[in-house]
Amino acid sequence: MLRLVGLWSMPEDKDAFDREYLGSHFPQLDQLAGSLGTKTSRCIDGPYLRMTEVSFRTIEDVHDALDTDFGKRVLNDATALAQKYGVRLEVLVVAEAN
Secondary structure (H helix, E strand, O other): OEEEEEEEEOOOOHHHHHHHHHHHHHHHHOOOOOOOEEEEEEOOOOOEEEEEEEEEOOHHHHHHHHOOHHHHHHHHHHHHHHHHHOOOEEEEEEEOOO
16 A cells, blocks of 8 residues: 655645645545545644645556546646645655555
8 A cells, every 4th residue: 555645834824724725625635546545634743734645556546646637636736725825745655564
């Protein structure tokens, strides 16, 4: 199992960011092709406000999901959200340890 992890840096207006993120961006992630589920957490320490994970079976599933028209719209939405709130989005793909 793999996880596509998004780390969102700290915006100036945390509550406004969370309202928009949770209300419009996050719900789209469950609709990515091949997604096995999503979860998001609000960070309580460090330089990030939020960590979000989308689970997939393989790296090919990750690439296939992001290469669809819908996946590209989700990526564009993430970019627009980061720009609007002046935050940095770091994206990682991690594998579960056996």
